[in-house]
Amino acid sequence: MQQANAPVLQQATPALTLRGVSKSFGAVRALANVDLDLRRGEVTALLGDNGAGKSTLVKILSGVHPADAGVIEFDGNEVSITSPTAARDLGIATVYQDLALCDNLDVVANLFLGREHGTLLLSEEAMEERALELLHQLSAKIPSVRTAVAALSGGQRQTVAIARSLVGEPSVVILDEPTAALGVEQTAEVLNLIEKLRDRGHAVMLITHNMADVHAVADTAVVLRLGRNNGVYSLADATAEEIVAAITGATDNTVTRRAARRPRHPSTDRPTNPEPTGEATP
């Protein structure tokens, strides 16, 4: 296990370390002995097929479910994450796929929901100033921080959700399928945001199904399969085929067979376009 999952990059102490984390729901073993390292200034993609245990892992880290067994270390200290508040206080922020924004409230109110500035009265000005600062750091394009979130586009809403996760200056930011519901342009914007998060020094965990996103922004890919670790890959060396093979659990699968049918370009190792046959004119 240790050899197979030896971290690819060893340059810094991980912000968050999981060792042997397990979780069962009744008779179903959702996670078995999972290891994970998240480092600051690095994007770690968490990959896996449906049912691989990605969501369960996210829920353990964000305090929705406690782990049954295993050790979670935060900055080298063993911690237990018992509630969403505990996760937030530790500095683990999660951006859920459904974003969980209040449509009727404006951007500022959403950013600071549950941790408003001010003691007796809200100090709107302090919050608005901080909101502008955060959105500026993310180079976000929001028409006004005083518009209701309902009036924003999908990408803008995603931006607000990500900016909200930064309000408490967390060490770890978990993004659950951030591009799943977005178009091409908005996906690119969110990928830019993820790079901004990395450059800000957060340890970013990206859960996604989209291999293009993984190759675009991730430094490391951690693959789960049927609730177990199935490899840790540095995106600098690993090919897409290796990672897909780890996700599906076989080197011979529909994805590789599809790829094999198409000839590869010798220098880029990418499938080339099929030779023009002459009958199909553009």
Add this chain to the structure above:
Amino acid sequence: MSPTSATSARPLHSQGERPAQEAGIAGSVRGFASRVRAGDIGSLPIVIGLVLIWGIIQGLNSSFLSSRNLVNLATQCAADGVIAVGVVLVLLVAQIDLSVGSMSGVASAVLGIGLTSAGWPLPLAIVLALAMGALVGLVYAVIFVRFNVPSFVVTLAGLLALLGLQLQILGKHGSINLPFGSAIVGFMQRMFVPAGLSYVLGALAVALFIGSRLARARRRRAAHLPSGSAVTLFVKAGLLLVGLEFGCWYLNMTRGVSLPFMLLVVLVMIVDFLLKRTKWGRSVYAVGGSVEAARRAGIKLWRVYISVFVLCSTLAALGGLMSAGRLSAASISSGTGDTNLNAIAAAVIGGTSLFGGRGNAYSALLGIVVIESIANGLTLLSLTSAVRFMITGGVLMIAVIVDSMARRSRAAHGAA
């Protein structure tokens, strides 16, 4: 100047993050128009509706807008208006309390028995009635939070139970006349703000408005945020001042501004302040907007629900006390009939959404003025309760349709 240099040193507002609000009066008018088109209609339909209703009734009976009648109208609004404020709070968290009428009936029964056969002093009777309201609200909230029963069902059961309690308290009396000399009767029937004081209060309210806006502008400048135009502020304040002082002058031609109506206005202002400026208010709107988002943001939902249901039932009890005082009687019919519907309809007609998260305290005031105007006007026209109920029902239906259409329009503008 420091504000300008600070802004230019931090070019945040020139990079697409600038608030969409435009400068000047024309800008705020344009902003308002575009908000309305996007379905963020607020209280606009109700203001138009009120002008129409007043115009029509005045056309049919010229004494409707007389000073004497408007003084009556204002006093009639007070009791149900107070109840409607509580209903607004419950609607804001996307719940409902159908038992506010029965609750007000129980409170008036407690007051009636307390002041007569039990011989309590008035303050004790009032405190007990209000405490009873708070307790009922607490029970609703606990059942709603703990057992997840829809508030509509909980409070429907409460409606019946409280009606039974009211009959039980009144027992064989059926109807109790309050001592005419009692302070609450005097407060509800005979107490008016002295004419001079009413002008001072009007000016004071405007001064408060200007002061709070200027303080906010100063805080915004200190935080390097755009602070809006002073001209717009003073134009608004001027209009407000003229409106308030004219209203006072007109009512002062006869008896003046009644204290119960003042109580309603002050209550609305306090609740509005709490909703807009405190964390509690923010969490009320958040729960109404998205329960799941509020939960994940760490808001303790049960606290919000308990506070809202307790406030609603307590205000219903207060409204019951006020209406008992106005009639100087408590009877088995107190709080039955149209009290329930009036209070709930007022909140909705005033622009508080049934779907939660949208609306404000002022909608209770606006809505109750509309409902009582209809009731008062139709009485002046010697129409029966039959017609009154049908017309009030029709207005409520229109209000709900407008609410739903606004919601659909927000959806069409990608904003629902």
